Amino acid sequence: MAETTATLVVTRSLIAPARYVQGRGVLADLGRYVAAIGSTPLILTDDVVRQMTESTINESFRQAGLPTRFEEFGGTPTAAEARRVADAIGEHGSDVVIGLGGGSAIDTAKAAGDEAGVRWVSVPTVASTDAPTSALSVIYTPDGAFESYRFYSRNPDLVLVDTQLVANAPVRFLVAGIGDALATWIEARAVQRASGPTMAGGLATHAGIALARVSWDILWENALPAVEAVRQNLVTPAVEAVVEANTLLSGMGFESGGLAGAHAIHDGLTAVPHTHHLAHGEKVNIGSITQLVLEGASSTEIREFVEFTARLGLPTTLTEAGLGDADEEVLRTVVAAATVPEETIHNLPFQVAADDVLDALRSVESLGRSVRAEAGLPEPQAPEEHLAKVPTARMA
Incomplete structure (x- = not known):
């Protein structure tokens, strides 16, 4: 035989x-x-x-x-x-x-x-x-x-x-969506480097990776003017572009490109009550910064990302996430939830250790403050102060 x-x-x-x-x-x-x-x-x-x-x-x-x-x-x-x-x-x-x-x-x-x-x-x-x-x-x-x-x-x-x-909706919704969508390319390129699995099953197609990248490019070009337009309830070409990037391109890009550290950190942040005032995309932005630090992205890339998202109104420090004065036990709870075996953080192209994730997460505070100071942006606000200036409608 x-x-x-x-x-x-x-x-x-x-x-x-x-x-x-x-x-x-x-x-x-x-x-x-x-x-x-x-x-x-x-x-x-x-x-x-x-x-x-x-x-x-x-x-x-x-x-x-x-x-x-x-x-x-x-x-x-x-x-x-x-x-x-x-x-x-x-x-x-x-x-x-x-x-x-x-x-x-x-x-x-x-x-x-x-x-x-x-x-x-x-x-x-x-x-x-x-x-x-x-x-x-x-x-x-x-x-x-x-x-x-x-x-x-x-x-x-x-x-x-x-x-x-x-x-017509409060601008915070659009901003949160931008935070969610910006993570799409950050995560898809990491999954591609690792030849890791996507949410659609199997490896990413070139089309899936391209969609993730197009979403990123559209947002860097259009997010700031779109946010200003929505503050006035206006529909402009920038708004149409950002809505498509947030919804269709990011949706197909994350599903057919893959998730990695940013969304795993989001999941970890939901494990503690300190962050429940944040919308999904706001927590994801903390995750994006943490992933960039964890994977050793260039200082220029990280600082440009932090400044851009801070200008949009996304949280870029642990203080804004409600974790500014959190003790180590709280942060370790976040990290433990973000690094369970089934989490997408393990799609990164290297072995992920909990202590490394903890240090990357901790670095977000000083990094965010430093970038804000260099850019002449206001100091980060704790949740009570921050939420007094944004709509209180239920966030998606």
Whole structure:
């Protein structure tokens, strides 16, 4: 009998939503797009977003011959909330679930749709995360700590972003989304160097890496003017570019390019209550700086990144993250959660030791203060002072 030798097959993968639609006023077209997907939709959202969008959606669905049914989102994407919404989908006989609002509602809609066996649609009203396009959800504990990633066999059938809604939202949402999206290239290039796995499975395609890089380039060119435009609720070409970078390009780039240290540090930061005032992308920015230090990026690159993100209003010090006076036990709790075996920090192209991560995280404080002083920027503020100057609406 002839011997057979198993051949290792190296796969590369790129995944994406079935359709992406972006533009001013496109919420009015939601019914037309949803009608091609299902006939009895269920819309998961909170009361604030419902009040802003209900009349437009009602008319859009009326024109498309669709019934309108809203389900109130509980506020945190937990396993129990996903199960509750899945039960509601079954009770109402819905064949498509629409996540309307921020990343938390959208991730819950995806999880519920998967459990209920129906299709799902993402309608972000803010550009605060890259969750809308992906085939995964981030699941949290009821206390707001990271619990797990939940992966699905497909991406949303539709992602629809009304850029006027994004421009009407508090600017902090857009800034947080920029922090999330900037990490995409930092992490994708590290995963590529390590020949590591992506969230889509297998190695990255050239297309996935290119999308991550394009997102980075667009943000460095357009983020500052886009933030100024959104302060005035304006939709400009810079705003359109940043919304696409935050949502579509970063979404496909992180999923098909890979995650590494920045998001692992984010997950670690959720393990302590000190950081719960921060949005997802704000914690990710602390993670991006920590990863750059940990991987030995050039001083010029690190300092340019810290200054750029500080000018945008993203946290660049432990003080802003609520950890300025935290003792070693607290920081070690963060690091322990960020370095568990299943975390994405192990996609970095070197062995990761907890003490090295701890020192990199600690260095963020002095580094951020130094760069701010050199650039003539205000000193970092502790959370109580910082939050007094930003909207208090629930962050995605």
